[in-house]
Amino acid sequence: MKYELVAGFETHIELATKTKIFCSCTTEFGGDPNTHCCPVCIGLPGTLPKLNRKVVDYAIMAGLATNCEIARVSKMDRKNYCYPDLPKAYQISQFDKPLCEHGYVELSTGKKIRLARIHIEEDAGKLIHKKGDTYVDYNRGGVPLIEIVSEPDIRSIDEAKEYVEKLQQVMRYIGISDCKMQEGSMRCDVNISVRPVGSDTFGTRTEIKNMNSITNIAKAMEYEFERQCDLLESGGKVIQETLRYDDATGETSSMRGKEDAHDYRYFRDPDLVTILLTDEEIEAVKNSLPELPTEKAKRYVEEFAITDKDAQNLTKYRRISEYFDKASEGLKNPKTVANFMIGQIFSRLATEADKEIFDIKTTPEQLRELVKLIEDGKIKNNLAKTTLDKMLESGKGAMDFISEDDMGGVDEGALTEFCKAAIEANPNAVADYKGGKEKALMALLGNVMKQSRGKADAAQVTAKLKELIG
Amino acid sequence: MAKISQLHKLLTEKEISSRELTEKYIEAIERDNKELGAYVHLSFDEALSAADAVDAKIASGEEIHPLAGIPMTLKDNMSTKGIETTCCSKILSGYKPIYDATVWTSLKEKGAVLLGKTNMDEFAMGSSCETSCYGAAKNPRNTKFVAGGSSGGGASAVGGNLAVYALGSDTGGSIRQPASFCGIVGLKPTYGAVSRFGLVAYASSLDQIGPMTTSVEDAALVFDNIAGFDKMDSTSNPDFKADTFKNLNNDISGKTIGVAKEYLEGLRPEVLKATEEALRTFESLGAKIVYFDMPALKFALPVYYILACAEASSNLGRYDGIRYGYKAEVYESVHDMVCKTRSEGFGDEVKRRILLGTYVLSAGYYDAYYKKAQNLRGAIVAAFNKAFECCDVMLAPVAPHTAFELGKAISDPIETYQSDICTVPVNIAGLPAISLPCGVAEDGMPIGMQLIGNKFTESTILNFAYKFEQATNLMKSADWGVKL
Numbered sequence: 003m004k005y006e007l008v009a010g011f012e013t014h015i016e017l018a019t020k021t022k023i024f025c026s027c028t029t030e031f032g033g034d035p036n037t038h039c040c041p042v043c044i045g046l047p048g049t050l051p052k053l054n055r056k057v058v059d060y061a062i063m064a065g066l067a068t069n070c071e072i073a074r075v076s077k078m079d080r081k082n083y084c085y086p087d088l089p090k091a092y093q094i095s096q097f098d099k100p101l102c103e104h105g106y107v108e109l110s111t112g113k114k115i116r117l118a119r120i121h122i123e124e125d126a127g128k129l130i131h132k133k134g135d136t137y138v139d140y141n142r143g144g145v146p147l148i149e150i151v152s153e154p155d156i157r158s159i160d161e162a163k164e165y166v167e168k169l170q171q172v173m174r175y176i177g178i179s180d181c182k183m184q185e186g187s188m189r190c191d192v193n194i195s196v197r198p199v200g201s202d203t204f205g206t207r208t209e210i211k212n213m214n215s216i217t218n219i220a221k222a223m224e225y226e227f228e229r230q231c232d233l234l235e236s237g238g239k240v241i242q243e244t245l246r247y248d249d250a251t252g253e254t255s256s257m258r259g260k261e262d263a264h265d266y267r268y269f270r271d272p273d274l275v276t277i278l279l280t281d282e283e284i285e286a287v288k289n290s291l292p293e294l295p296t297e298k299a300k301r302y303v304e305e306f307a308i309t310d311k312d313a314q315n316l317t318k319y320r321r322i323s324e325y326f327d328k329a330s331e332g333l334k335n336p337k338t339v340a341n342f343m344i345g346q347i348f349s350r351l352a353t354e355a356d357k358e359i360f361d362i363k364t365t366p367e368q369l370r371e372l373v374k375l376i377e378d379g380k381i382k383n384n385l386a387k388t389t390l391d392k393m394l395e396s397g398k399g400a401m402d403f404i405s406e407d408d409m410g411g412v413d414e415g416a417l418t419e420f421c422k423a424a425i426e427a428n429p430n431a432v433a434d435y436k437g438g439k440e441k442a443l444m445a446l447l448g449n450v451m452k453q454s455r456g457k458a459d460a461a462q463v464t465a466k467l468k469e470l471i472g
Numbered sequence: 473m474a475k476i477s478q479l480h481k482l483l484t485e486k487e488i489s490s491r492e493l494t495e496k497y498i499e500a501i502e503r504d505n506k507e508l509g510a511y512v513h514l515s516f517d518e519a520l521s522a523a524d525a526v527d528a529k530i531a532s533g534e535e536i537h538p539l540a541g542i543p544m545t546l547k548d549n550m551s552t553k554g555i556e557t558t559c560c561s562k563i564l565s566g567y568k569p570i571y572d573a574t575v576w577t578s579l580k581e582k583g584a585v586l587l588g589k590t591n592m593d594e595f596a597m598g599s600s601c602e603t604s605c606y607g608a609a610k611n612p613r614n615t616k617f618v619a620g621g622s623s624g625g626g627a628s629a630v631g632g633n634l635a636v637y638a639l640g641s642d643t644g645g646s647i648r649q650p651a652s653f654c655g656i657v658g659l660k661p662t663y664g665a666v667s668r669f670g671l672v673a674y675a676s677s678l679d680q681i682g683p684m685t686t687s688v689e690d691a692a693l694v695f696d697n698i699a700g701f702d703k704m705d706s707t708s709n710p711d712f713k714a715d716t717f718k719n720l721n722n723d724i725s726g727k728t729i730g731v732a733k734e735y736l737e738g739l740r741p742e743v744l745k746a747t748e749e750a751l752r753t754f755e756s757l758g759a760k761i762v763y764f765d766m767p768a769l770k771f772a773l774p775v776y777y778i779l780a781c782a783e784a785s786s787n788l789g790r791y792d793g794i795r796y797g798y799k800a801e802v803y804e805s806v807h808d809m810v811c812k813t814r815s816e817g818f819g820d821e822v823k824r825r826i827l828l829g830t831y832v833l834s835a836g837y838y839d840a841y842y843k844k845a846q847n848l849r850g851a852i853v854a855a856f857n858k859a860f861e862c863c864d865v866m867l868a869p870v871a872p873h874t875a876f877e878l879g880k881a882i883s884d885p886i887e888t889y890q891s892d893i894c895t896v897p898v899n900i901a902g903l904p905a906i907s908l909p910c911g912v913a914e915d916g917m918p919i920g921m922q923l924i925g926n927k928f929t930e931s932t933i934l935n936f937a938y939k940f941e942q943a944t945n946l947m948k949s950a951d952w953g954v955k956l
Contacts, residue, residue, distance in 0.1 A: 041571045045790050047564070047672040048551040048573060050705050082786050082833075086806060091789025136806070138794065267833035269842060272677035272783060275706050 005196040005231045008204060009162055010154035013169060014147050015179045016187040017060045023124045023146035024051030031185055035139035043144035045089035050273045057146040058277060060178040061122045062287045064148050065102030067172050067294055068117055072284050076101050078274045082267045086138050087127040095123035097268040107168050108296060115165050116153040123147050159220050166190060166216055171295055175320045183214050190219055196230045206240040210247050210254055222247035226254050298323055306336045312344055321360040328366035338373050346390050363397035372400040385456040412458045421466045424449035432471060443467060475636050476690045480538050483530060490523035490541030494585050497543040500953040501587060501634050508952060509609045510629035512548055513556040514588035526583045539697055540583025545635040547623050548589040549596055551670035552576055559672050560604035561594045563817030564797040573670020574702045575639060575681050582697060587635055591625025594819045596646055596674040598622050599888050600881040603821040608878060611654055612950035613917055617875040620650030626684045627654040633953025637694055638684040643674050644776050645895025647682050648907035652920020653875035655909050655948060658684045659691045662928045663902030664709040667702030673787040675780035678899040686947060688908065688938040692716040695930060712928055719931040720938040725758025730863030732766035735894060740873045746911030746919040747869050757939055762863055768855035769897055771848045776896035777889060778832050778845035785829025849900050856901045865936050866924040869894050870907045874917040904930045906937045909946040
């Protein structure tokens with residue numbers, strides 16, 4: 003039988019607020035154990051939480067950026083469970099009145115992965131096992147999180163990957179999290195089940211906890227999909243359980259079964275007041291949002307006739323798109339800027355991380371100045387290209403490399419002279435061209451360009467060469 | 473007799489120094505506390521240096537705050553930096569906080585002299601102070617009797633003249649009932665009037681700190697100085713400004729006192745008699761009395777025990793032996809350590825309430841207990857709202873009976889729970905109420921009554937209480953402690 007994968011995600015994202023969710027301790031990553039702590043975040047008897055308003059704003063941003071409805075009335079609840087990394091023995095979270103509900107993330111295929119909810123909560127501390135002893139570090143305790151819960155709408159590993167990437171992209175865009183999976187500022191739990199293709203009921207699901215890279219998510223899902231399929235094929239049954247994924251073996255193994263599931267005894271946290279939001283407050287957050295990548299990409303395609311692929315590349319990271327927007331300001335043809343960026347600038351950025359940081363010497367204003375020279379007919383593309391390389395190396399402006407003479411262009415007479423000289427100097431190429439090798443013309447073109455010091459227009463030259471050779 | 477203003481006068485007129493005054497209390501505590509069991513932790517060194525600081529101010533001619541240099545005490549569930557705070561539980565033995573409760577910060581700034589921490593039922597769970605891991609505080613009127621609870625130590629200390637005033641906390645009557653048992657004044661403020669930051673939580677939606685004093689005037693003075701918004705407590709009211717002191721002597725003639733008949737059911741005859749006499753006294757002061765039914769009050773006791781235990785089961789989860797307080801000595805794993813620490817560290821009453829609370833919040837029982845109790849809480853709030861449409865304050869007894877003999881509560885927990893019937897409705901509705909003496913029973917034990925107000929009308933109930941106190945003069949000093 004052929005099986006279909008069904009998956010849904012629970013994604014925890016650490017918010018990049020300066021201070022923790024219920025006290026004024028720093029949220030900075032790392033630090034000596036228990037140095038980013040105070041009586042409130044280590045839950046000393048008698049302390050009370052105080053909600054950091056910035057956390058609410060960031061969560062609203064996340065909700066708006068994923069097409070959620072924002073609740074005008076919401077509240078904080080206690081999720082009770084006992085573990086040494088949780089100093090109050092309850093996590094302050096949101097149970098039945100989350101801040102955001104009913105959103106979606108749109109994949110490149112146009113498919114919408116629905117989001118059930120986004121709620122805010124506090125992170126727990128961390129256990130450190132050392133030489134047979136266990137220590138607790140509460141630095142991370144009380145760092146604000148949002149949990150984004152999707153509906154089980156994902157049907158393939160590619161969709162899963164894209165979903166996580168999209169979330170990561172959007173959250174970084176709106177600046178509420180760095181979403182570093184390795185550092186744990188983005189963590190995914192995957193609920194996964196299989197069912198015969200064509201079936202409309204769900205199979206029994208398992209939950210793989212705490213995955214820390216997209217590669218691992220894909221590998222774990224692949225393994226778990228196969229495992230569940232094999233189980234069903236051999237007449238077995240999937241047991242509802244919580245699994246961990248072992249990076250080293252590439253296998254999942256059971257953490258706890260359904261019968262060990264916690265009863266969290268949720269109830270409203272009496273220490274915190276109702277979160278009330280007005281339309282004006284939500285509108286204000288909405289206005290503070292940058293243009294989101296999906297809309298941006300659509301606009302680039304529609305307004306600038308940029309290809310879909312290029313638009314995706316330009317909008318992948320916020321800094322790139324901001325650079326592009328700035329460099330294209332006031333230009334007739336932003337597509338030229340796009341071509342320079344994707345061709346010449348991207349090739350200097352080896353890794354995705356480099357692209358994301360987008361730290362280059364040339365300012366958007368300098369690139370704009372260069373493209374403006376082309377648009378005004380003062381220089382040709384080829385000269386612009388070599389100039390841009392020099393600009394990127396030095397951080398200097400275009401005019402540091404281009405002389406008045408360069409901008410003069412090449413008149414008809416000179417162009418004809420250059421072409422004649424090129425034909426004369428390259429009899430073999432001429433013969434090849436005549437024999438049907440279109441490409442042979444490139445050698446002649448190169449020669450003319452050299453003679454004109456890059457000022458000649460390639461299309462013009464090609465036409466002239468063809469005319470002269472006959 | 474308003475002690476604080478008298479002592480303030482003596483201090484500023486240099487009749488006595490704060491050090492001399494403090495030493496008198498220290499001496500009395502050293503002599504009488506063995507018998508009364510009011511204090512569980514002493515902070516005499518801190519007290520004397522605070523007193524010296526006030527004396528230095530007086531000597532330099534500086535004006536001092538009315539509460540400066542006055543020896544007082546805090547219930548053992550309020551966080552005091554460097555001074556043991558145990559909630560009278562073995563599980564917090566040895567715990568010295570690293571921060572001060574907001575109430576203590578504000579009193580300390582005003583020059584208050586903290587003599588020590590007073591006894592209480594373990595984690596404020598009890599009505600007789602007998603669940604304290606240090607043993608019960610005793611009633612200064614007769615030490616065979618309980619001081620009441622849970623703030624029994626504060627009532628015993630103030631009633632026994634071992635402190636000028638005390639701060640207690642009231643979750644279901646824990647200030648008012650011991651105050652009435654010991655014949656003193658106790659104010660349970662409106663929920664949100666006084667910061668809870670630093671008050672070790674029993675039931676967060678019900679807990680409130682308030683003063684225990686020997687006069688209404690002192691209660692007003694202390695309340696005005698601890699009330700107000702605290703940014704560390706989101707549930708404190710940002711708009712409330714306490715000004716009870718200057719309104720104490722307002723005329724109450726023409727005002728209305730409401731009496732819910734349910735409050736008068738099941739009372740000891742002498743308690744009923746004293747309550748009725750109090751109503752006659754108010755009539756003689758020109759107040760009108762109206763009677764009405766409040767059937768919702770019948771649900772108050774179960775609602776209280778469900779909600780309080782539910783919140784407690786969550787609040788007390790943090791005591792696991794990992795970070796502070798008691799830790800089991802022998803264990804095999806983390807899980808085992810937490811289990812043993814709790815088994816050994818918590819007393820029976822606390823365990824009973826944690827179990828109850830865990831049960832009512834459990835999947836499958838939540839709707840039948842916790843949710844239903846929440847709904848009924850709404851009904852009780854509504855009933856009080858309606859009642860205050862036809863009266864300015866309500867009058868009720870504090871307990872169906874007076875202080876009982878030691879050992880009686882322990883033997884029958886259900887009967888003990890029932891004795892909270894008169895006090896818990898106020899906590900459920902978040903209202904202010906003051907308890908003050910209104911008579912004496914045949915066995916010589918004091919009878920108390922409470923005046924209940926609408927939210928944030930402390931001024932009104934203290935005004936009524938003051939008028940009553942002036943008219944009756946029922947406050948009697950016990951034969952213990954400092955004689956001034």
